[in-house]
Amino acid sequence: AQTVTQSQPEMSVQEAETVTLSCTYDTSESDYYLFWYKQPPSRQMILVIRQEAYKQQNATENRFSVNFQKAAKSFSLKISDSQLGDAAMYFCAYLDSNYQLIWGAGTKLIIKP
Amino acid sequence: EAQVTQNPRYLITVTGKKLTVTCSQNMNHEYMSWYRQDPGLGLRQIYYSMNVEVTDKGDVPEGYKVSRKEKRNFPLILESPSPNQTSLYFCASIPWGQNTDTQYFGPGTRLTVL
Numbered sequence: 596a597q598t599v600t601q602s603q604p605e606m607s608v609q610e611a612e613t614v615t616l617s618c619t620y621d622t623s624e625s626d627y628y629l630f631w632y633k634q635p636p637s638r639q640m641i642l643v644i645r646q647e648a649y650k651q652q653n654a655t656e657n658r659f660s661v662n663f664q665k666a667a668k669s670f671s672l673k674i675s676d677s678q679l680g681d682a683a684m685y686f687c688a689y690l691d692s693n694y695q696l697i698w699g700a701g702t703k704l705i706i707k708p
Numbered sequence: 709e710a711q712v713t714q715n716p717r718y719l720i721t722v723t724g725k726k727l728t729v730t731c732s733q734n735m736n737h738e739y740m741s742w743y744r745q746d747p748g749l750g751l752r753q754i755y756y757s758m759n760v761e762v763t764d765k766g767d768v769p770e771g772y773k774v775s776r777k778e779k780r781n782f783p784l785i786l787e788s789p790s791p792n793q794t795s796l797y798f799c800a801s802i803p804w805g806q807n808t809d810t811q812y813f814g815p816g817t818r819l820t821v822l
Contacts (some may be wrong), residue, residue, distance in 0.1 A: 638796060640813040649753075686750055694758075694802055695738050695766065698750030698813060 597622045599689050601699035608677045609707050615674045620688030625649075628690040629663070633673045634701075635683040643685070645695050646670065650666075676702075682706045710735045714799050714814035716802045721789055722822050728780070729817050730800030739802040740782040741766070742774065745816075746796040751798065757782055789821040 599620045631643040646654045646663050651699055653661050658675045675690035676686070687699040712733045716735065716775055728753040741756040743766075753766030757776040771793055782801075786793060799814040 604748075638816045638818075640798060640800075640816075642810060645810065688751075690811075694741075695753055695756065696741070696743075696751070696800075698743075698752070700748055700750045 597689055597691055599687055599699040601687055601702050603702045605703045611669045612677055616685050618670045618704050620656050620689050628671045628689045630688045632686045633683045670677040677706050679706050712812050712814040714817050718818045720820045724788050727786050731782045732780050735800040737801035737803045741800045742784050743798045746795050791821050794821050
């Protein structure tokens with residue numbers, strides 16, 4: 596069974612600095628999708644970035660980028676120029692061939708002004 | 709506007725009183741799913757549906773029922789709620805084919821069972 600692990604329960608970063616959130620996963624599949632979701636205090640799930648496993652190029656969305664290492668089964672999220680509005684829970688998730696989304700436990704990101 | 713809606717957003721109830729949380733999507737998606745979110749555990753899938761009249765259990769189906777009588781609606785039913793079902797619930801949907809990699813989430817339902 597697939598699993599997703601986020602080893603950092605909480606991270607903090609100074610405003611305008613860069614922070615990297617870690618995520619590893621375990622799977623025997625070769626084709627899948629990976630996601631980072633943001634959950635602010637409103638509890639809404641917001642898609643931050645997605646990566647297709649067959650694409651070698653790392654996905655980028657403005658200040659958010661990923662470091663996807665397929666062989667190592669690693670999928671970290673880098674947030675550049677951190678802003679106060681980035682403070683939230685961040686979840687890493689894996690979409691399997693049955694369209695089931697497997698979630699990590701989450702990382703709470705604190706932004707220090 | 710493409711969206712997934714859930715009702716109610718907040719609910720406090722007592723043990724054993726049957727309740728239904730509704731979920732509706734306006735995007736004509738085939739696949740819909742229910743998750744619960746608990747602290748330190750991320751989201752866990754309760755039930756999912758591949759299409760009308762097709763439903764299957766996820767990781768934590770005990771104590772829940774679902775139905776899919778029409779494509780747009782996927783209600784979650786708690787026949788006899790218990791305190792361990794106190795949680796935050798999310799409904800989600802995915803289209804087949806284009807953009808299959810993206811799940812659309814509802815705003816969440818905060819349920820408290822006393």
